[in-house]
Amino acid sequence: MLNLTTPALLFPAISLLLLAYTNRYLALASIIRNLYDDYQQTPSDKLVRQIGNLRRRIALIKWMQSMGVGSLFLCVVAMFQIYTGWPQAAQITFGTSLLLLISSLGMSLLELRMSTDALNILLSDLVAAERARDKSPR
Template sequence: MLSLTTPALLFPAISLLLLAYTNRYLALASIIRNLYDDYQQSPSEKLVQQIGNLRQRIALIKWMQSLGVGSLFLCVVAMLLIYTGWPQSAQFIFGTSLLLMIMSLGMSLLELRMSTDALNILLSDLIAAERERGQR
């Protein structure tokens, strides 16, 4: 039987995840603004590609946040259902809340992978430039 404290245990975890997602969003927004300013001064296809990658990552973060908020909302609904004496409905809603959180975490992993791939491309450019300098 699901108790009132079980969904309540997720509150701190969900809150911290949403804070982390918001921080990622703000960091990406800052990077996009800087790249936009760079593009205005010196248009480059590489900057356009970077902005495109960042646009996809922003969309993922939006979905991560939406699913996280949905999970928190359903946790509250599950608690309400437990409190009002609807335990089977509460279990179903809480299970759905957990699925939303799993989906949010999966998208977070995908966004992290995209971020790592973008950094590896930049690092490969640096390594190639360093090799070029060493050959001179």
């Protein structure tokens, strides 16, 4: 049987998760602004591709945040339903809240992979530049 404390346990976790998502969003927004300034000074296809990748990541973070907020909202609704004596509705609402949280976490994992892939591209450029430097006559 679901009681008031069960949905309430998710409050701190979801709140911290939303804070982490917001921090990622702000970091990406700063990177995009810097890349945009770089592009204004020296247009480059590579910068356009990086900005495109960041645009997709920002969209994912928007969905991650939306699902996290939806999860928190449904937790509150489930608590209200428990409080007013609707336990079956509360179980369905809380279950839906958990599904939204799982979706949000899955999107977070996907965004993390995209971030790692972008970093690996930059690292491969550094490795290629290092190899070219080592092969050049001194």
